[in-house]
Amino acid sequence: MSIEIRNVSKRFGAFQALDEINLDIRSGELVALLGPSGCGKTTLLRIIAGLETPDVGSIVFHGEDVSGHDVRDRNVGFVFQHYALFRHMTVFDNVAFGLRMKPKKERPSEAQIKDQVHELLGMVQLDWLADRYPEQLSGGQRQRIALARALAVEPKILLLDEPFGALDAKVRKELRRWLARLHEEINLTSVFVTHDQEEAMEVADRIVVMNKGVVEQIGSPGEVYEQPASDFVYHFLGDSNRLHLGEEGHILFRPHEVSLSREALPGHLPAEVRDIRPLGAITRITLRVEGQGEPLEAEVVKSHPSLLGLQRGARLYFQPSGRRG
Numbered sequence: 184m185s186i187e188i189r190n191v192s193k194r195f196g197a198f199q200a201l202d203e204i205n206l207d208i209r210s211g212e213l214v215a216l217l218g219p220s221g222c223g224k225t226t227l228l229r230i231i232a233g234l235e236t237p238d239v240g241s242i243v244f245h246g247e248d249v250s251g252h253d254v255r256d257r258n259v260g261f262v263f264q265h266y267a268l269f270r271h272m273t274v275f276d277n278v279a280f281g282l283r284m285k286p287k288k289e290r291p292s293e294a295q296i297k298d299q300v301h302e303l304l305g306m307v308q309l310d311w312l313a314d315r316y317p318e319q320l321s322g323g324q325r326q327r328i329a330l331a332r333a334l335a336v337e338p339k340i341l342l343l344d345e346p347f348g349a350l351d352a353k354v355r356k357e358l359r360r361w362l363a364r365l366h367e368e369i370n371l372t373s374v375f376v377t378h379d380q381e382e383a384m385e386v387a388d389r390i391v392v393m394n395k396g397v398v399e400q401i402g403s404p405g406e407v408y409e410q411p412a413s414d415f416v417y418h419f420l421g422d423s424n425r426l427h428l429g430e431e432g433h434i435l436f437r438p439h440e441v442s443l444s445r446e447a448l449p450g451h452l453p454a455e456v457r458d459i460r461p462l463g464a465i466t467r468i469t470l471r472v473e474g475q476g477e478p479l480e481a482e483v484v485k486s487h488p489s490l491l492g493l494q495r496g497a498r499l500y501f502q503p504s505g506r507r508g
């Protein structure tokens with residue numbers, strides 16, 4: 184099911200939380216809303232869900248304007264970061280909840296509910312936990328159960344608000360990959376909110392970069408990273424250095440977009456090594472450059488010749504190889 188967001192604006196008092204947002208999400212897409220805290224991501228998600236009403240604009244699901252539809256009639260599934268499972272219910276009953284709440288004529292029999300719940304628990308690979316209570320689960324298991332509960336009513340649209348935000352880095356990574364796979368298996372259109380660019384890059388088909396209530400750029404992970412539409416997008420999608428060039432202004436470059444040498448080379452600037460951090464396949468070097476306020480960061484492969492025997496305080500010569508600005 185496709186989602187169109189047409190000219191949506193929302194104010195809270197004098198504060199403009201969303202300013203004329205237009206967005207087309209294709210059927211079957213997995214889209215990330217990415218941006219800093221307070222940029223309006225959650226508000227937009229809540230408007231798509233029907234939990235919040237826009238001041239102006241409309242929401243269209245598959246050609247039908249659903250702006251006037253109540254949240255219950257939109258058939259969307261949700262997973263929110265702190266949207267707790269019902270503590271007094273077992274995992275099974277949590278997942279069955281939405282099915283049991285259906286109007287009588289649509290409600291499946293208890294036998295059908297049992298089959299469906301076990302199928303869903305199988306899909307999130309946690310069928311063996313059916314009789315446990317939420318407090319007996321790990322954070323990652325809880326999130327997967329929350330997802331199974333959201334999927335139980337067979338929504339065509341799934342909305343996820345920082346679904347993995349509270350989990351540790353390794354579990355987050357596993358769940359992200361798992362979500363991307365699951366999304367391929369079942370026919371869903373999903374929108375998820377994150378402030379983590381790596382999460383957006385890794386999972387999403389397209390990324391919507393938001394800032395202060397407006398959309399800065401929409402594109403595939405490759406597009407927004409390689410062809411950022413603004414300095415904001417450039418900064419938000421990865422580490423960056425700013426090199427001041429006096430009257431010529433400044434250039435921006437990524438830590439890996441740099442040529443490093445122990446010898447003075449044409450076009451290269453001298454710098455002092457302040458820190459050397461081996462990070463697996465690459466090594467990060469912090470450089471202090473005369474006349475620059477902020478130190479610069481360079482990343483090279485760990486076998487790079489300039490690293491051999493390199494010590495703090497040594498002199499290196501560098502030249503940005505990619506640049507923006």
Ligand SMILES: Nc1ncnc2c1ncn2[C@@H]1O[C@H](COP(=O)(O)OP(=O)(O)OP(=O)(O)O)[C@@H](O)[C@H]1O
Pocket residue numbers: 195198200218219220221222223224225226227378
């Ligand atoms: N009900 C409300 N009343 C007043 N202001 C609100 C309300 N809901 C949100 N806001 C404000 O609107 C702005 C956007 O909030 P929103 O929750 O959409 O941001 P976000 O991008 O999801 O941020 P975060 O990543 O921190 O969750 C914020 O400045 C917030 O304080």
